[in-house]
Amino acid sequence: MATIKDVAQRANVSVSTVSKYINGGEVRPQKAEAVRQAIEELDYKVNPFARMLKTHKSYSVGVLLPALSAPFFGNMFAVMEQRLRQEGYHCTIACYSASHGLERDYLKYLISTGIDGLVYIPERLTAGEYRELTMGRAIPLVQLDRMIPDVDTDTVLTDNVDAACDAVCWLLDQGHSRVAAIMGSMSAFTARERLAGYLRALERRNVPYDDALVVEGQFDFVTGYQGFEQLMALPVRPTAILTTNYDTTIGLLTAARERGVRIPEDVGVFGYDCADVFSMMSPTLPTVQQPEREMGRMAAELLLKRLNGWKGPPQMVRPKSLLVGIDRR
Amino acid sequence: MATIKDVAQRANVSVSTVSKYINGGEVRPQKAEAVRQAIEELDYKVNPFARMLKTHKSYSVGVLLPALSAPFFGNMFAVMEQRLRQEGYHCTIACYSASHGLERDYLKYLISTGIDGLVYIPERLTAGEYRELTMGRAIPLVQLDRMIPDVDTDTVLTDNVDAACDAVCWLLDQGHSRVAAIMGSMSAFTARERLAGYLRALERRNVPYDDALVVEGQFDFVTGYQGFEQLMALPVRPTAILTTNYDTTIGLLTAARERGVRIPEDVGVFGYDCADVFSMMSPTLPTVQQPEREMGRMAAELLLKRLNGWKGPPQMVRPKSLLVGIDRR
DNA sequence: TTGAAAGCGATACCAG
């Protein structure tokens, strides 16, 4: 591989001049041309490592998230990645697969690779752990979709409480008396908020709370599948169920099909995420559609602002979810 | 930030000794302890950039793919990422969103960041372009899911021809006389193979080819949606349709629901990818299930082998797809 | 084993 030195020699200029040329500084046209030619002839490429060593910048952004199986995260990420790349950053991604140990390890590891900033969808990390892990290496951080209590950074969340509340209210207003809910792990911020939304709806509609109707599990297929069975095994079955993410919704619907339970004739269901999938069902499944692309875009924007040196107080934005499929039934 | 020099000073040893300690060399226990302590007291972290500059290794692997919206790619990636990380590599990911320009640019860019290897799901890049872009910087490459004709590297593909053929044969054997197909862009390898499978099935069952029954588009929602409308507008409608990826399947089913066309009573449909989603429908949608996780695992394995210096001839592996949902109707 | 010193390949300051 040719180095900047080789280019300088070949173009009969100093390395400083070559460096200036590369980085868009002022160079006399004649020399510039010589350098350009030398670069081409030698097929010279800057060595990114050497550059990073001097500039302390990798143009790399870490993305730490629990999974990529659901299109929800995939879409969010795709938008984010695109926006960041526009500004010259690439994304180093790590999925911790809902494992607390991995979540810690990966966070530590990502930081150690020299990323310039981080977008983080947290689950079970605590504020204490976070501080310990990031001590010393303070890089811009945006929390996305969820947040660690007491870690005060830029954050992008949705209106989990309102969305869950509205969904449950809608079910109740349809005449359902016993509305159940299948929740993700309470160690996830979103699960806690959606539960709060569920409770608020009951309160608002004056419906007593029955803890047999709330299933807590993980945000995964199995939880939806088994949660449905568990609810159907109740002495008094629920008449409707709210799921709280994509995987559990799929799991629940699969269990329902296998048991021959008709949706919505036998049990009403309100899904969450990926409305495009559920709107292909007939009749359409009412679904909470989170603004995932918007979320990704905002996270990127917030991070870029910090990366550009902005020093204001931490921002929080909360784009709103949409309830779809609740009209045309 | 403390440097290796600071640690050496504090521990009263030379930098070489510290370096050796860090990298697992032989160091007298007494000195090792002193170094350990100094590192802890100073909260020393190796500077990854400096290390890369010397070792020419970034422990970073590039992943270039067309999209992440479909769980197909998400799952594939998740498995790959996990395996690579086990060996100390992290993934830098780039989605080219089915744009040829981006595909080129991102490939070039990824290489310029100093990745040690690349997993690439190509679409429209040609062998010539590939050679031009990678000239000089020859790094291990694994082609995944698709391949560029004439670029001879390790490759992981599925049995697209057989899978599509079997699916169409199954439809024909169910008594369907006019089986249509909605294809992705012929610039994608998988689309070409699946078309070949479709044609082979017709041949095998002695059914004449009717080009009105083959819709070519992109591997996206709109193609499925519009493709369905186009096929339904035909003077003589197809009695069954094969879709060839997840997004088009969703698109098609959505269009069907909106038009009140019942699946499979009015039109038979054979889907592709993400069988877990389609198996929640009732009745279950017959679906070609590709071994996406297996594919991801194999790609990681192949790449790791090269990263470890293996020099054998390029390998090609083709794990088989499964036809699901074709029994219990 | 340990340490001194020579790079790795760029950037950026400073003098000319």
Next chain:
DNA sequence: CTGGTATCGCTTTCAA
């Protein structure tokens, strides 16, 4: 503008 040079922080001979 241009060029010499110190420097970024680490790894790696090579002697001792």
